[in-house]
Amino acid sequence: EDQVTQSPEALRLQEGESSSLNCSYTVSGLRGLFWYRQDPGKGPEFLFTLYSAGEEKEKERLKATLTKKESFLHITAPKPEDSATYLCAVQAYRSGSNYKLTFGKGTLLTVNP
């Protein structure tokens, strides 16, 4: 069974204070690891897909990295508008059902001005 564990559950930062969110996963045959952002009252919004250990992707103040056991979402000099819940999900290679995502419970990030 695929498992995704995110930590911390909640993180409060001051504006400009860089930090990282963690996503540990267990999956037999990783097809991809996904990061999403979710604002209150809205559906998750896609950020990144990572495919193999060592891969990195960046978007504005966000940088996602991947190892064989975990992924990190680094936030550099965050701003209040980066406040959201960040979700991690994995997709495994499986015959007939390659599309299912297993999600973690998310990290609620609050950035204070």
Added chain:
Amino acid sequence: NAGVTQTPKFQVLKTGQSMTLQCAQDMNHEYMSWYRQDPGMGLRLIHYSVGAGITDQGEVPNGYNVSRSTTEDFPLRLLSAAPSQTSVYFCASSYSGRQGMGGYTFGSGTRLTVV
């Protein structure tokens, strides 16, 4: 291009009532799915479809039915609502194959309360 449209946004049901949550996408995505999101539980897969006429169960399918008669629509039916089905429901879609690795597109959700 509206993306994924879910209706209604809010619904209150009495125990035992039935209803259908609507989901439509205009991106010609093959894959569609329904998730429920509960506090402390994360997103859990209810049912999914890899194309018109093909559906399968996810992690928490009991009490829900789906059908996929067209590429665009994927309704979720609650057969006899129970308080345990109080949740926020999200519909999501994506391309299949390598294109699908660009991530799901989610709807804005339906907040359901069963009393």
